[in-house]
Amino acid sequence: MKCSIKAPAKINLTLDTLRKREDGYHEVEMIMTTVDLADRLDFTDREDGKIVIDVSEGFVPNDHRNLAYQAAELIKKHCQVKRGVSIYITKRIPVSAGLAGGSSDAAATLKGLNQLWSLGLSLDELAILGEKIGSDVPFCIYGGTALATGRGERIEKISSPPSCWVILAKPPIGVSTADIYNKLNINNIQHPDTKGMKSAIEQKDFKQICKLLHNTLESVTLDLYPEVRHIKEQMEKFGVDGVLMSGSGPTVFGLVEKESRMHRVYNGLKGFCSDVYAVRLIG
Ligand SMILES: C[C@@](CO)(OP(=O)(O)O)[C@H](O)COP(=O)(O)OP(=O)(O)OC[C@H]1O[C@@H](n2ccc(N)nc2=O)[C@H](O)[C@@H]1O
Numbered sequence: 001m002k003c004s005i006k007a008p009a010k011i012n013l014t015l016d017t018l019r020k021r022e023d024g025y026h027e028v029e030m031i032m033t034t035v036d037l038a039d040r041l042d043f044t045d046r047e048d049g050k051i052v053i054d055v056s057e058g059f060v061p062n063d064h065r066n067l068a069y070q071a072a073e074l075i076k077k078h079c080q081v082k083r084g085v086s087i088y089i090t091k092r093i094p095v096s097a098g099l100a101g102g103s104s105d106a107a108a109t110l111k112g113l114n115q116l117w118s119l120g121l122s123l124d125e126l127a128i129l130g131e132k133i134g135s136d137v138p139f140c141i142y143g144g145t146a147l148a149t150g151r152g153e154r155i156e157k158i159s160s161p162p163s164c165w166v167i168l169a170k171p172p173i174g175v176s177t178a179d180i181y182n183k184l185n186i187n188n189i190q191h192p193d194t195k196g197m198k199s200a201i202e203q204k205d206f207k208q209i210c211k212l213l214h215n216t217l218e219s220v221t222l223d224l225y226p227e228v229r230h231i232k233e234q235m236e237k238f239g240v241d242g243v244l245m246s247g248s249g250p251t252v253f254g255l256v257e258k259e260s261r262m263h264r265v266y267n268g269l270k271g272f273c274s275d276v277y278a279v280r281l282i283g
């Protein structure tokens, strides 16, 4: 038995940090949406009970550190499955980028094994399993567009924004999410207008969506890594309609309505940044 699942990347249209919690996590409020840049996971059933991971990119761990491995182990134990699985991950989402690549692979693994082993779990049950792996995993289970609260694991689906081009540019650095949250000064934050963004999305008001893009982690990463600030400035210079850093970074995304403008921004960024993608918003 075999099956394949796509694992799309996410971007944060807003990311608000409300307070630091006693468990070390931050209470957040963020609007996330999926883009059509995706990893692909191929699952093959094994009779020997083992979980075997192989990844197209050699530097991504293929052992218990891989979030897909953790997801497979978790659902196998939860449902007392005796069978094993080989998982081949074709990576297309850049790693440690703020695009939830690992979380999306974990979510795809929960969904893929639910299908492969005919476990009959609902999306809500998969999301509850997923939050044990990481705060972004429940969102990746549902996909689409959502308001995420709590530490990011409480998901309320909202309507889709109007589709547009999304230019993603990642400088050649990896950012630690824990490090960025730790360096955030919680008493000196400019909060996004989350409600305003939600209603701009409902009204499919592209201009207002671009105006309200805001991420409280952005200034921390921009101050630490000037190359991220440089990419943001270049995106503005090439004429994107809206620009923001995704998650804890370092990927910066630009929203563009017109295809001709998308080509101009893409080509301009390609001149000095090797990791650039032009994709569609699919949330
Ligand atoms: C910042 C965001 C925004 O979508 O995305 P990425 O930049 O990772 O894509 C998320 O909040 C990241 O979610 P995720 O990557 O799943 O984080 P987790 O594994 O749960 O947590 C990693 C570490 O980040 C910090 N953390 C995470 C989530 C949160 N609400 N508060 C935190 O303080 C904690 O120090 C935690 O140990």
Ligand SMILES: Nc1ncnc2c1ncn2[C@@H]1O[C@H](COP(=O)(O)OP(=O)(O)O)[C@@H](O)[C@H]1O
Binding pocket: 060, 061, 065, 066, 067, 068, 089, 094, 095, 096, 097, 098, 099, 100, 101, 102, 103, 105, 106, 177, 247, 249
């Ligand atoms: N399947 C996976 N794909 C990518 N990275 C993974 C995976 N499993 C574990 N990791 C590890 O998770 C860390 C964060 O990866 P990723 O999810 O790409 O970042 P982010 O949360 O910033 O989007 C990296 O250190 C990477 O080695």
